[in-house]
Amino acid sequence: MEYPVSMKDPKGKSLVSCRQRAIGGLLTAALVVIAVVILVTQSRWDPSRWQAPANDTQKGGSDVLVIPATPADTALGVGDGLENLQPSPSHQAWDQVTGLRPLNAPERYDALTLSDKINGKAELYLSAGFQMLETRRFAYADHPALWLERYIYTMDSYSGAFSVFSRQRRPGATASTITGDAYRSANGLFLVQGPYYLELIASDTSEAIWPPVEALATAFVDHHPVSPSQRDASAFFPQSGLVGNSIALTTANAFGFSRLDQVYSAQYQWQDVKATAFVSQRKNPSQAAALASAYADFLTEYDARALATPPLDEPMYVLDVFGTFDIVFHQGSFFAGVHEAEELEHGMALARQLKDNLKGAAQ
Amino acid sequence: MNRDPRTINPARRDFIMRTAKATLMAAGAAAVGFGFWRGPGNAPAQKKAARPQLPNFSLPEKAGKITVGHGADRRKTVAAALGALGGLAAYVQPGDRVLLKVNAAFASAPMLGATTHPDLVSAVTRECFEAGAAKVLVTDNPIGDPAGCFELSGIGPAARSAGAGVIYPEPAMFETYSVPRAVLIRQWPVLCAPLRQVNKLIGLCPVKDHQRSGASMTLKNWYGLLGGRRNIFHQEIHTIIAELAMMIVPTLVILDGTQTMMRNGPTGGSLDDLKATHTLIAGTDPVAVDAMGAGLLDKTAGDLPHLALAEKAGAGTVDFKSLGPITAEGG
Numbered sequence: 001m002e003y004p005v006s007m008k009d010p011k012g013k014s015l016v017s018c019r020q021r022a023i024g025g026l027l028t029a030a031l032v033v034i035a036v037v038i039l040v041t042q043s044r045w046d047p048s049r050w051q052a053p054a055n056d057t058q059k060g061g062s063d064v065l066v067i068p069a070t071p072a073d074t075a076l077g078v079g080d081g082l083e084n085l086q087p088s089p090s091h092q093a094w095d096q097v098t099g100l101r102p103l104n105a106p107e108r109y110d111a112l113t114l115s116d117k118i119n120g121k122a123e124l125y126l127s128a129g130f131q132m133l134e135t136r137r138f139a140y141a142d143h144p145a146l147w148l149e150r151y152i153y154t155m156d157s158y159s160g161a162f163s164v165f166s167r168q169r170r171p172g173a174t175a176s177t178i179t180g181d182a183y184r185s186a187n188g189l190f191l192v193q194g195p196y197y198l199e200l201i202a203s204d205t206s207e208a209i210w211p212p213v214e215a216l217a218t219a220f221v222d223h224h225p226v227s228p229s230q231r232d233a234s235a236f237f238p239q240s241g242l243v244g245n246s247i248a249l250t251t252a253n254a255f256g257f258s259r260l261d262q263v264y265s266a267q268y269q270w271q272d273v274k275a276t277a278f279v280s281q282r283k284n285p286s287q288a289a290a291l292a293s294a295y296a297d298f299l300t301e302y303d304a305r306a307l308a309t310p311p312l313d314e315p316m317y318v319l320d321v322f323g324t325f326d327i328v329f330h331q332g333s334f335f336a337g338v339h340e341a342e343e344l345e346h347g348m349a350l351a352r353q354l355k356d357n358l359k360g361a362a363q
Numbered sequence: 364m365n366r367d368p369r370t371i372n373p374a375r376r377d378f379i380m381r382t383a384k385a386t387l388m389a390a391g392a393a394a395v396g397f398g399f400w401r402g403p404g405n406a407p408a409q410k411k412a413a414r415p416q417l418p419n420f421s422l423p424e425k426a427g428k429i430t431v432g433h434g435a436d437r438r439k440t441v442a443a444a445l446g447a448l449g450g451l452a453a454y455v456q457p458g459d460r461v462l463l464k465v466n467a468a469f470a471s472a473p474m475l476g477a478t479t480h481p482d483l484v485s486a487v488t489r490e491c492f493e494a495g496a497a498k499v500l501v502t503d504n505p506i507g508d509p510a511g512c513f514e515l516s517g518i519g520p521a522a523r524s525a526g527a528g529v530i531y532p533e534p535a536m537f538e539t540y541s542v543p544r545a546v547l548i549r550q551w552p553v554l555c556a557p558l559r560q561v562n563k564l565i566g567l568c569p570v571k572d573h574q575r576s577g578a579s580m581t582l583k584n585w586y587g588l589l590g591g592r593r594n595i596f597h598q599e600i601h602t603i604i605a606e607l608a609m610m611i612v613p614t615l616v617i618l619d620g621t622q623t624m625m626r627n628g629p630t631g632g633s634l635d636d637l638k639a640t641h642t643l644i645a646g647t648d649p650v651a652v653d654a655m656g657a658g659l660l661d662k663t664a665g666d667l668p669h670l671a672l673a674e675k676a677g678a679g680t681v682d683f684k685s686l687g688p689i690t691a692e693g694g
Contacts, residue, residue, distance in 0.1 A: 028385065029392035036396030104511070115594040118630050119468065119506055120575040137470070137511075147515070149470070168627050170635035185633035187474070201632045203472035
């Protein structure tokens with residue numbers, strides 16, 4: 001049986017109506033237009049166009065591509081540049097601090113653009129629950145050559161903020177009482193307030209920088225009240241031998257092991273002997289026990305030597321890691337231990353103290 | 364049996380007619396689509412024009428030179444280090460046009476060590492003019508806004524006060540550039556225009572810890588010549604640094620370790636991140652200079668994989684000792 005291949009009925013009339021033909025034609029035309037536009041646009045792709053636009057509305061300097069040299073008797077110094085930067089109105093209550101005038105509008109960065117501001121340091125924040133960064137520069141009203149920049153990192157939780165705070169803590173810093181987690185360096189103030197990590201970095205180390213810095217920090221803290229911080233795990237570190245301000249939180253890949261997250265650590269030193277204690281609260285005792293076993297296996301895979309387990313109520317994994325000692329255990333839902341103890345005797349004593357402290361918490 | 368004539372010739376005729384109509388319609392639609400093109404004004408800068416490779420700024424007769432200056436005063440230390448190289452006049456001749464590629468990446472105060480120190484910029488600029496340079500230019504493509512970065516780092520005022528011109532990067536200065544044998548710097552916007560205006564290139568940068576690469580020194584300094592979304596290269600940080608070493612062959616590099624950023628790099632933020640190492644390294648082999656500079660960070664060349672990659676690519680040697688570094692005291 002043969003089938004007619006023509007689209008016309010026996011009388012020669014087309015089976016496709018004019019309306020159908022018109023719709024089909026328009027759709028085809030639209031597809032072709034889209035395809036051509038895509039091809040033309042793609043052929044003109046320029047990666048330089050993908051640079052993130054600056055939020056700063058200030059455009060200092062001139063339109064001339066090469067800025068001509070000025071006479072050699074012009075004084076050097078940052079003050080020269082500050083005069084070229086026009087102030088911006090402050091619109092945030094915690095930015096209105098006596099003695100400071102904003103130099104620019106707040107700049108904001110998200111996870112995609114964070115490295116546009118802090119470059120290679122972005123990974124530290126991204127791995128700790130980073131959400132947003134806001135920065136702003138301020139000039140000192142009474143000291144024209146001085147300025148400061150404030151960084152407000154919004155993290156997903158207090159622990160994330162504490163993590164980035166603790167991992168960047170400067171040695172020799174002075175504790176500050178603005179919040180429970182705050183310190184001063186020679187030229188800056190660094191603090192945690194709930195999920196926020198703040199850095200206030202001044203351009204100088206003179207005493208003149210401090211009143212506005214502290215006022216700016218206090219204004220932010222007052223406008224962002226938070227509930228008391230949760231640092232239950234780190235509160236169990238024994239005090240004897242504890243190095244001041246050494247408690248830190250590693251949110252991922254602690255000690256190089258991918259399963260160790262949310263681990264508090266603290267440095268210890270007894271004369272010349274050093275060690276690191278660590279604690280991490282897991283969901284339940286079985287998870288803590290499994291993690292302790294897994295970490296011990298991880299060390300063994302890298303040729304750590306398991307030593308005899310001392311007679312304790314619960315087992316401790318004691319390993320010789322190329323001359324230093326790791327002691328690993330769990331107590332209730334806490335995974336804990338001592339890392340890289342330079343002497344086994346001190347390491348075991350610290351581990352027992354830590355275990356006793358956690359035992360009291362687990363009851 | 365006779366075939367129905369409508370199943371043969373009319374069908375073929377219909378097919379031809381329909382195909383012709385569809386082709387005409389498609390051509391018309393394509394013409395409409397092409398009409399969206401706004402003309403050359405939207406064309407990527409320099410994309411169509413074939414530009415030559417960037418010049419090799421090195422002086423073959425000065426290959427393998429490296430000196431070390433010690434002291435707390437950058438002006439004196441750099442003078443001593445350059446003196447031990449034979450003086451900057453051995454590298455910059457009368458009439459030369461010199462580009463100083465600085466690190467002005469951040470709007471950071473000079474004392475924090477995150478950018479090239481203004482004292483070094485002014486000192487080297489003045490030495491260039493004393494050697495007879497006709498023009499000295501200073502540039503970088505900062506991470507932040509150029510005005511803020513050059514001014515607040517002190518580099519802009521220092522350069523201008525010494526008589527140098529400061530180049531803020533503009534879109535028209537970038538070329539779509541490819542480094543031969545590279546896998547990352549392919550058809551990528553590079554700040555080429557300043558490099559094509561000069562015949563001598565000197566890199567000036569501080570020694571810094573770097574979260575991703577381990578260190579930021581003279582090779583990493585060329586990162587400031589890249590445009591576009593260059594942060595995507597952080598995932599291949601060692602490879603990109605090695606390719607930068609392939610892309611740029613300078614006359615001289617000066618690595619400032621007067622104050623070394625030991626931690627929290629590359630931005631730092633506190634004086635407590637710095638250590639007074641009072642060392643300044645100058646040389647014609649950037650790989651060797653960086654290999655030597657690693658020691659200021661309490662690291663070795665082996666801790667910085669990009670150095671081995673750069674050496675393998677022929678950009679220099681990590682065995683800086685084989686070059687016989689000359690030590691000079693600055694003050």
